[in-house]
Amino acid sequence: MRLLILVLCSLLTLGQVAQAQVRPFDDIVASGALRVAVYENFPPYSFQQDGQPRGVDVELAQKLADSQGLKLELLWIAAGEKLDDDLRNFIWKGHYLRPEVLADVMLRVPYDRNYAFKRNELGELVNERVVMFAPYQRECWQVAHDTRRLKEVPSVAVFGYHPIGVELESVPSFYMSSVFGGRMSRNTRHYPSPPQAFAAMREGKVDAVMAMRGEIDWLLHEAHDPQLKAAANAYPEMGRQQWDIGMAVHESNRQLAYALEGGLEELIGSGELAAIYARYGLRYEVPELYEGEVQAQTHGE
Known part of the structure; x- marks a missing residue:
């Protein structure tokens, strides 16, 4: 003792x-x-x-x-x-x-x-x-898209028809999987990080990516590809943006x-x-x- x-x-x-x-x-x-x-x-x-x-x-x-x-x-x-x-x-x-x-x-x-x-x-x-x-x-949320496969993003509803990449277990992941009654969930692809989702877009596996604006701006800057652009749209039903x-x-x-x-x-x-x-x-x-x-x-x- x-x-x-x-x-x-x-x-x-x-x-x-x-x-x-x-x-x-x-x-x-x-x-x-x-x-x-x-x-x-x-x-x-x-x-x-x-x-x-x-x-x-x-x-x-x-x-x-x-x-x-x-x-x-x-x-x-x-x-x-x-x-x-x-x-x-x-x-x-x-x-x-x-x-x-x-x-x-x-x-x-x-x-x-x-x-x-x-x-x-x-x-x-x-x-x-x-x-x-x-x-x-x-900071805010941002979508980037490849204009060769998705010319513009007038609304996030287009992701009911076009695949989009998001980071696993992130706000974009939850949002894209659940908004509009989950109609976009089948076209939502999950990746370990925004750079990997962005790489998938460049490889043609998805047509767009959603992440924080700072990350998207950086990835677009590093890509030096004029066909990759940041979308200008809001995110209905998301809450704080x-x-x-x-x-x-x-x-x-x-x-x-x-x-x-x-x-x-x-x-x-x-x-x-x-x-x-x-x-x-x-x-x-x-x-x-x-x-x-x-x-x-x-x-x-």
């Missing part, structure tokens, strides 16, 4: 040593580096090409670090089953495989009041230890959030952020929170 108690105490001590620690703003500045969490293998937002980090989130992270006079330290993360898991693992608690490592800030987090104040079945806030702030991109993407920090690190928000306002107002998106072939739409900032810059205020 005494040996068992000693072993349990040792394990508890190790757990305390490995416990992740949130770095206060002063400690971040003193370290000389800003640790930013970005998703791995997620083009055009964050990925590696020829061994070098690339993507709009990677370039934004560098600009944010520059705005604070810090070096950038990227923390590449794999997406969990839910965003709540990612916030827990990399912002406030730590992942069980590397519990001592936390990011100072995480990118590509929904800037949504309902999500930020979501409660569990006990009525407790799910993300009470997280502050979500600074929306930097407006656009949303803002922002950042997240630990709730105790609001000083860092204020500093980064100031840096982001300058990037948006100067047009630098839009230029980053343009380099990857992406359309940039300013989030509602910062529309006034852009208007002020435009009028020289």
Whole structure:
């Protein structure tokens, strides 16, 4: 029994040593580096090409670090089953495989009041230890089509007759399989990722692809094929069709959030952020929170 108690105490001590620690703003500045969490293998937002980090989130992270006079330290993360898991693992608690490592800030987090104040079945806030702030991109759903087989997309109803590729277990997957009483489900093809669905379109296996606008813009940009085009249509019965993407920090690190928000306002107002998106072939739409900032810059205020 005494040996068992000693072993349990040792394990508890190790757990305390490995416990992740949130770095206060002063400690971040003193370290000389800003640790930013970005998703791995997620083009055009964050990925590696020829061994070098690339993507709009990677370039934004560098600009944010520059705005604070810090070096950038990227923390590449794999997406969990839910965003709540990612916030827990990399912002406030730590992942069980590397519990001592936390990011100072995480990118590509929904800037949504309902999500930020979501409660569990006990009525407790799910993300009470997280502050979500600074929306930097407006995202929406987009269809791309091959005009050689589908000249135009006047309505999503055409996919009752033309096959369309979607990512497995995604919003487009559910939508195309269920809208209009499921009439398009027989023509909905599922793939592990948007790039694979896009490749299937180029091979003639499907006539169109539906994914996030940023992903579609990037894939069209990389394809260099004028016969592949983005459709201009809405999605009946879908509900919310656009949303803002922002950042997240630990709730105790609001000083860092204020500093980064100031840096982001300058990037948006100067047009630098839009230029980053343009380099990857992406359309940039300013989030509602910062529309006034852009208007002020435009009028020289």
